[in-house]
Amino acid sequence: MQVKSMFFKQSASMKLQDPVLQESLRKFKGKFVEARARAVAEVDAWEAVRAHAAQLRDRTIANLDAYLVEFERNATRRGAQVHWAETAEEACAIVAEIARANNVKKVTKSKSMVSEEVNLNDKLEAAGIQVIETDLGEYILQLAHEPPSHIVAPAVHKSKEEVADLFHAAHHKPRLTDIAAMTREAREALREHFLTADMGVSGSNFVIAETGTTLTVTNEGNADLVTTVPRIHCVITGIEKVIPTLEDFATLIRLLPRSATGQAIANYLTLTTGVRAPGETDGPEQMHIVLVDAGRSKFLGGEMQEMLRCIRCGACMNHCPVYQNVGGHAYGWVYPGPMGSVLTPTYVGIENAGDLPNAATFCGECAVVCPVKIPLPDLMRKLREKQFDMKLRPWSERAGITLWSYAARRPKLYAALTKMAARVASWMGGREKLIHRLPGLDGWTSGRDMPAPEGKTFREMYGESQRREALSTDKHG
Amino acid sequence: MKVGLFVTCLVDLVRPRIGFATLKLLRDAGCEVVVPEAQTCCGQPGYNSGAREASIDLARKVLAEFRDCDYIVAPSGSCSGQVKVHYVQDLFRDSPERAEFERLAAKWYELSDFLINVLKVADVPGRYGETVTYHDSCAGLRELDVKMQPRYLLQMAGASVAEMPDCEKCCGFGGTFSVKLGDISTRMAENKCASVRASGAKTLVGGDLGCLLNLEGRLRREGDLTTRVMHFAEVLAGEGTS
Numbered sequence: 001m002q003v004k005s006m007f008f009k010q011s012a013s014m015k016l017q018d019p020v021l022q023e024s025l026r027k028f029k030g031k032f033v034e035a036r037a038r039a040v041a042e043v044d045a046w047e048a049v050r051a052h053a054a055q056l057r058d059r060t061i062a063n064l065d066a067y068l069v070e071f072e073r074n075a076t077r078r079g080a081q082v083h084w085a086e087t088a089e090e091a092c093a094i095v096a097e098i099a100r101a102n103n104v105k106k107v108t109k110s111k112s113m114v115s116e117e118v119n120l121n122d123k124l125e126a127a128g129i130q131v132i133e134t135d136l137g138e139y140i141l142q143l144a145h146e147p148p149s150h151i152v153a154p155a156v157h158k159s160k161e162e163v164a165d166l167f168h169a170a171h172h173k174p175r176l177t178d179i180a181a182m183t184r185e186a187r188e189a190l191r192e193h194f195l196t197a198d199m200g201v202s203g204s205n206f207v208i209a210e211t212g213t214t215l216t217v218t219n220e221g222n223a224d225l226v227t228t229v230p231r232i233h234c235v236i237t238g239i240e241k242v243i244p245t246l247e248d249f250a251t252l253i254r255l256l257p258r259s260a261t262g263q264a265i266a267n268y269l270t271l272t273t274g275v276r277a278p279g280e281t282d283g284p285e286q287m288h289i290v291l292v293d294a295g296r297s298k299f300l301g302g303e304m305q306e307m308l309r310c311i312r313c314g315a316c317m318n319h320c321p322v323y324q325n326v327g328g329h330a331y332g333w334v335y336p337g338p339m340g341s342v343l344t345p346t347y348v349g350i351e352n353a354g355d356l357p358n359a360a361t362f363c364g365e366c367a368v369v370c371p372v373k374i375p376l377p378d379l380m381r382k383l384r385e386k387q388f389d390m391k392l393r394p395w396s397e398r399a400g401i402t403l404w405s406y407a408a409r410r411p412k413l414y415a416a417l418t419k420m421a422a423r424v425a426s427w428m429g430g431r432e433k434l435i436h437r438l439p440g441l442d443g444w445t446s447g448r449d450m451p452a453p454e455g456k457t458f459r460e461m462y463g464e465s466q467r468r469e470a471l472s473t474d475k476h477g
Numbered sequence: 478m479k480v481g482l483f484v485t486c487l488v489d490l491v492r493p494r495i496g497f498a499t500l501k502l503l504r505d506a507g508c509e510v511v512v513p514e515a516q517t518c519c520g521q522p523g524y525n526s527g528a529r530e531a532s533i534d535l536a537r538k539v540l541a542e543f544r545d546c547d548y549i550v551a552p553s554g555s556c557s558g559q560v561k562v563h564y565v566q567d568l569f570r571d572s573p574e575r576a577e578f579e580r581l582a583a584k585w586y587e588l589s590d591f592l593i594n595v596l597k598v599a600d601v602p603g604r605y606g607e608t609v610t611y612h613d614s615c616a617g618l619r620e621l622d623v624k625m626q627p628r629y630l631l632q633m634a635g636a637s638v639a640e641m642p643d644c645e646k647c648c649g650f651g652g653t654f655s656v657k658l659g660d661i662s663t664r665m666a667e668n669k670c671a672s673v674r675a676s677g678a679k680t681l682v683g684g685d686l687g688c689l690l691n692l693e694g695r696l697r698r699e700g701d702l703t704t705r706v707m708h709f710a711e712v713l714a715g716e717g718t719s
Contacts, residue, residue, distance in 0.1 A: 408520070
C-alpha cells in the first residue's frame with residue numbers, strides 16, 4: 001500500500017466533508033466501544049490479565065531472536081518451511097517464488113495486514129496469479145480497489161448501497177440490498193474459489209514457539225478453508241507475533257476478541273501446525289511461513305519498543321475521537337488510529353509520516369483501552385520530540401513553541417508579554433468579547449470564536465490587590 | 478497549612494476570575510494561600526509539542542517556586558497531570574532529581590480533588606440553583622481520577638447535574654492540536670456541543686479552561702450566545718450566582 005500519510009491533514013479535512021463516510025462512521029460509532037465495555041466487565045480481574053499480558057509480550061520481545069529460532073525449529077519439525085524476509089520486497093518475492101515453483105494459478109487469502117503492508121496482491125497479480133480475498137470486508141474492498149480503513153472491520157467506511165453496487169457489478173446478478181442476502185451471494189461467489197485455489201495465503205495473529213503453530217482468529221470461518229483446502233498454505237506474518245507457549249495464547253485470547261469486537265471469544269480460532277501427515281486426509285501438502293521484518297526490528301532496543309507488544313485488536317482506533325471522525329483512510333497507510341500514528345512513522349520513516357504523531361489530543365482513551373498497556377500517547381510524544389529535533393515541523397510552529405518556552409522561563413519578560421497580549425486580545429474581542437479571527441491561530445478560529453481575555457492578567461490584578469492590602473494595613477496599622 | 482496556588486497560564490492570561498475564585502475557595506476553607514509571583518507555566522505546551530529540554534527547565538522552575546508549600550493546588554486537571562504524572566514518570570524518571578519531583582507530585586492537587594479529598598469540605602460559598610452539565614476533561618479524568626469530585630461540589634452549591642451523552646469524550650482542544658489540526662478539532666467540539674444541548678442544561682461546567690474556551694468558542698460560532706460556560710471554581714465561589 002502506498003504511503004500517503006504526509007497528507008493526513010488535507011485528507012482528514014476531506015473525510016470530514018464526505019457525507020457517505022460520515023454516515024458510515026456515525027453508524028459504526030460506539031458499536032465496538034459499547035460491546036468491548038460489556039465484554040470487559042465480564043472478566044474478573046481484567047486489569048490483572050492485562051498486566052500479565054503486557055509483561056508476557058515484553059518478555060517475549062526481549063528474547064525475540066530465541067523464540068523465533070525455537071518457532072522455526074518446531075515448525076520445521078512438523079514439515080513447514082520457514083522463510084525470513086527482511087524487507088517488504090523480499091517477502092513478496094518469497095511468496096511469488098513459492099507460487100511460481102508450484103505452478104500456482106489462483107490464491108485465496110484470509111485477511112493479513114502484513115500482506116497489505118508489503119503489497120503482496122499487486123506482486124502476485126503482476127506474476128499472472130489470480131488473488132481472491134475471502135474475508136467479506138476484504139472481498140468488498142478488493143472489488144472496490146480500495147485499501148482497508150480499519151484493521152478489524154476493513155470496509156467499515158462503505159455504505160450498504162455502495163456494497164450493493166459493487167456486488168451487482170461483480171456478480172452479474174440482480175442488485176440486492178438485504179444484508180443477509182448480499183452475504184449469501186458473496187458466500188456463493190467465494191465458494192468456487194475456495195475449492196479451486198492452488199494456494200491459500202493467511203496472516204497469523206500469533207505464532208507459537210513451543211509447537212511451531214500459526215493461528216488465525218476470525219469470525220467467518222474462511223481462514224479454515226484458506227489454510228486447509230488448497231495444496232499449499234502460505235502464512236505471512238510479522239516477526240513480533242511470536243509467543244512462547246500455548247498457555248500464553250490462552251491469556252492473550254482472553255483479551256483479543258474482547259478488545260477488538262467485544263466478543264468473549266471469536267467464532268473461529270484456526271490453529272495450523274505443519275503439513276498433512278502421512279495417512280491424514282486434511283491439510284496442505286506444503287506449508288510455508290514467511291516471517292517478515294520490514295521495519296519491525298527498528299523498534300527493538302529503542303524508545304518505541306513497547307509498540308511491539310501490539311496484538312492488532314484495533315481498540316485504540318475504535319475509541320480514538322480523531323479516528324471516529326475521520327476514518328482510517330485519512331491516516332494514509334495500513335494502520336490507522338493511534339497505533340498507526342506510532343507504527344507508520346517508525347516503519348516508513350518519520351519524514352514520511354507528516355502530521356501522524358500530532359493527530360491526537362492526548363486524551364488518553366487509547367492507552368486506557370489497550371489490552372497490552374501500550375502507552376500510545378507517550379510514544380507519539382517521543383515521535384513529536386524527534387520531529388521537533390529534526391526540524392520536521394513547520395517553522396512557525398517551532399518558533400511559536402520556542403518563543404513561548406523562552407519567555408516562560410523569564411518571568412519579567414513573560415509578565416510584560418502576557419500583559420500586552422491580554423490587552424490586545426481583549427480589545428480585539430470588542431463588545432461581543434469574541435475574537436472571530438486570530439492571525440497565527442487560524443486553525444482555531446476557522447471553526448470557533450475565541451472568547452476574549454478579560455484584559456488584565458491574574459498576576460497584574462493579584463499584584464495590585466496585594467499592594468492595596470499592604471497600603472490599607474499601613475494606614476490602619 | 479500553607480497552600481501554593483498554581484494559577485495556570487491560561488487562567489492568568491484569559492480568565493483571571495477563575496484564579497480569584499480558586500483563591501476564595503481555598504481561603505474560605507481556612508488555607509493560608511501563597512501565590513508565587515514568578516510562576517508562569519507548567520511546560521505542557523512545549524512538552525506535548527516535542528520541546529523536551531525547555532519543558533525540563535520549566536519543571537525545575539515550578540519545583541523551585543513551590544518547594545516550601547505543604548500543598549499546591551491548580552484549577553486544572555491538565556496542568557496537574559503534567560506535574561503529578563509526566564514530570565515524575567517521564568521528564569525526571571531516570572534523573573537524580575526524581576525524588577524531589579515525587580515529593581512535589583505528592584503535594585500537588587487538582588482543585589476539586591483537593592477540596593473533596595484533602596480539605597473534605599462539606600459546603601461551598603457559592604449558590605447556583607440551576608441545572609448544569611459537566612464535561613470531564615481528559616487529563617483530570619484519566620490521569621488523576623477526577624470524576625465525582627466536581628459533581629459532588631456542584632451539588633453542594635445547589636446545582637443539579639444533568640449528564641450529557643459522551644461526557645467523557647474529548648472536546649478536541651488538546652492544546653496545540655486545536656491549532657495544528659483545526660478542522661478535526663472543530664468537529665470534535667461540534668460533537669460535544671451537540672451533547673451539551675442534548676443534556677438540556679443551560680450551563681456547561683468544566684475543570685479545565687482550555688476545554689471551556691474551546692467549547693464556548695464553538696457554541697458562539699454556532700450562534701448559541703446564551704449557554705453559560707463556567708469553570709466549577711466560579712460556580713462554587715459564587716461568581717455565577719443567578
